[in-house]
Amino acid sequence: MIRMMEAGVAPVDLTAQFVTHYHSDHVVDLPDVVMTRWITQQLKKTGPLPIVTPNGPAQRFVERMLDAFDDDIHVRMEHTDSPAPRLKVTSFDAPTVSTEVWRSVDGLVRVSAIGVRHEPVRDAVAYRVDTPDGAVVISGDTRACVEVFELANGADLVVHEACRTAAMAKAISGTVFETIFSYHSDTIEVGRLAQQHGIPRLVLTHLIPAPQTDKDEKRFADDVRAGGFTGELTVGRDLMTFEIGR
Ligand SMILES: [Zn+2]
Ligand SMILES: [Zn+2]
Structure with missing residues (x-):
């Protein structure tokens, strides 16, 4: 708010x-x-x-x-x-394939959803917003999964949650964070899937663990690059804005 x-x-x-x-x-x-x-x-x-x-x-x-x-x-x-x-x-009902769930009165803006992998939370979805200027996908919370990237087919921008699971595996081993991290998106895997699906532009959000310094922030970007992603990449901060389309 x-x-x-x-x-x-x-x-x-x-x-x-x-x-x-x-x-x-x-x-x-x-x-x-x-x-x-x-x-x-x-x-x-x-x-x-x-x-x-x-x-x-x-x-x-x-x-x-x-x-x-x-x-x-x-x-x-x-x-x-x-x-x-x-x-x-x-x-x-959280759909297994991209399904339109809302449309603006003038029909120009359409929102589609797909069920994502946030178990034990079921009924979690990602959204795609299509406008005459382009399309943006928001992953919501999920493990890195193909569903988000199938929804993002042809989209201009994907806003994806990010969690440094693999990089921190040793540090969190045997703690409650191991469980929590298990239903979020490993950054390296996000990079791999985004590259595989030809995503042009990726913005990371919902960063776990929350970065305290520029160095911490850069680690998220390094992970995504380690996954092989070569597109445009931003580690998100509150109130950032992005322009799409012409
Ligand atoms: Zn969350
Ligand atoms: Zn959640």
């Missing part, structure tokens, strides 16, 4: 919100987006926020997430004489 505002996008500006999976680091902010949109809608009427989510726990989270705000919603409604916040939830 804070990053979105810093990027110059207010909650009332959103056309739709897409959920990849239900891990808390991906949804803990969602009620904030919905509540802030609702409160600021007193100034700009935009209607319910469309939320697109895979079926299962993520969809259940979305449907229940405002429950804890009952009293707050009640007192604000009483005070401002406004209707309760409403969501327009579209949910879908």
Whole structure:
């Protein structure tokens, strides 16, 4: 929510919100987006926020997430004489092949999803956004898997999660991190798959372990290159922007 505002996008500006999976680091902010949109809608009427989510726990989270705000919603409604916040939830079964899950009213922007490999979390997806200017794929959380790169066929840019699993194997051996790292994307493997699928441009995000220095950051890039990737590569930082198309 804070990053979105810093990027110059207010909650009332959103056309739709897409959920990849239900891990808390991906949804803990969602009620904030919905509540802030609702409160600021007193100034700009935009209607319910469309939320697109895979079926299962993520969809259940979305449907229940405002429950804890009952009293707050009640007192604000009483005070401002406004209707309760409403969501327009579209949910879908995580598909095994690229499937369109949303389309803008003018038909120019299309969003497709594919199920990814984030077990024990099932019902996790990656998204692809197609626009007249080009296509961007967002992996969400997953092990390095071909599904993301099949979804990315012909895309201009892939934003992929990254975890230094192989490089840190010794250091994390026998710790809880061994388990956590096992359902994230080894950076070397991401480089290998991206190269194999001819991805022109790769941006790493959701960096594990979070880099503390430029040197740490460079290690992620070195891993991807070790995997054989020769395209354009950026280790992402918050609020970076990328241009695609003409
Ligand atoms: Zn995550
Ligand atoms: Zn996750």
